[in-house]
Amino acid sequence: MGLYDQSCCVITLCFMFLVLNNPQFSYSMSSCTSQKFTNNKLYEHCNDLPHLNCYIHWTYNSKNSLLNLAFVATPTNPNGWIAWGINPTGTGMVGTQAMIAFKNLNDTIVVKTFKLNSYKSIVPGELIMYRVANMEAMYSNKMMVIFASVELPKDVKELNQVWQVGSSVLNGTFPGIHDFQPENLNSKGKLDLMKGQSVSNAHHEDSMVKNRNIHGILNVVSWGILFPIGIMIARYLRTFVDPVWFYVHVTCQVSSYIIGVSGWATGLKLGSQSKGIVYTSHRDFGIALFCLATLQVFALFLRPKKDHKYRFYWNMYHHGVGYGVLVLGIINVFKGLEILQPGRKWKLAYIIFLSIIGGIALILEAITWIIVLKKKPGKSNNKLYDGQNGRQQQPLTS
Structure with a gap:
């Protein structure tokens, strides 16, 4: 053993002695x-x-x-x-x-x-x-x-x-x-x-973890997935299957609301289990989201007929509140993921989901506008149609 190796051994032994005899x-x-x-x-x-x-x-x-x-x-x-x-x-x-x-x-x-x-x-x-x-x-x-x-x-x-x-x-x-x-x-x-x-407090801790996971899953499924899909159905499906789109849209949004209320209830349960722990922005967004979603459900019962004079204002109310719930829901899903921190793959999966339905929405938006523009009569076309049998009628003359 050389002098260098001997020195290393001495230094190592001294270090171990100091650690073990702190x-x-x-x-x-x-x-x-x-x-x-x-x-x-x-x-x-x-x-x-x-x-x-x-x-x-x-x-x-x-x-x-x-x-x-x-x-x-x-x-x-x-x-x-x-x-x-x-x-x-x-x-x-x-x-x-x-x-x-x-x-x-x-x-x-x-x-x-x-x-x-x-x-x-x-x-x-x-x-x-x-x-x-x-x-x-x-x-x-x-x-x-x-x-x-x-x-x-x-x-x-x-x-x-x-x-x-x-x-x-x-x-x-x-x-x-x-x-x-x-x-x-x-x-x-x-x-x-x-x-x-x-x-x-093992039982209490297990209950809290379970409720946190349930709360997160319910709200992601409700406001983060079902509600955006329901909006896409209302905007794009009516062009292809009318009036089937209406019943599918209502079913999707009512299901979203019921699941969201369940998630909101588990959030209240979590609050009672963890007094003093407050995620202020997540809570405030959740309250606003729940209130707007409740207003949106009431819109179903207040819906006037198509030819009613207030139908225009109802449409403004319904669409405005709906898009408000959409934006708040997505924001609060991300805030919830930041709190739960379930793993990067889950946040990435949700981003991919949003990207996919966003891409589908852009494609359907383009297709919808093409269909609408094709159906729209040209400025030079002064022919009238009765809309039932498609029989062509001559315009009335004075």
């Missing part, structure tokens, strides 16, 4: 039981939290209601943050009193307490319900750890715990917004202080 913390991503704190911090229990690759080590002293803990997590990037907190009033993020660790402008790991009054109101300061002591944080091997002692109210047997990770810190002093993926939204559960267990 003075603060050694870890394994597989389980919390393999994580050791070498700064004389020992805990009776540890739990692998079900989301975001997070872990909690803890000891609860029932005599003085003191919870000593170490929360271990990997921030989304090295300049991100981690958080652990207790929600005294609910099971979600809103209302949580949390400890958040991050790197400040001096590149030092700090941990501060925050009150999460809402998704738009995160207030730094001392916690109201709990007294926290011995807070410190560290960063090692791409993982952050929060150490703390929390004084709990007397006779508490379980806690609603919430945890989270983020990717950015604003001006080195304030945690930026985290992702809204299912993993982030479901990072909550109960900490059973008597049994030493962390219990997840």
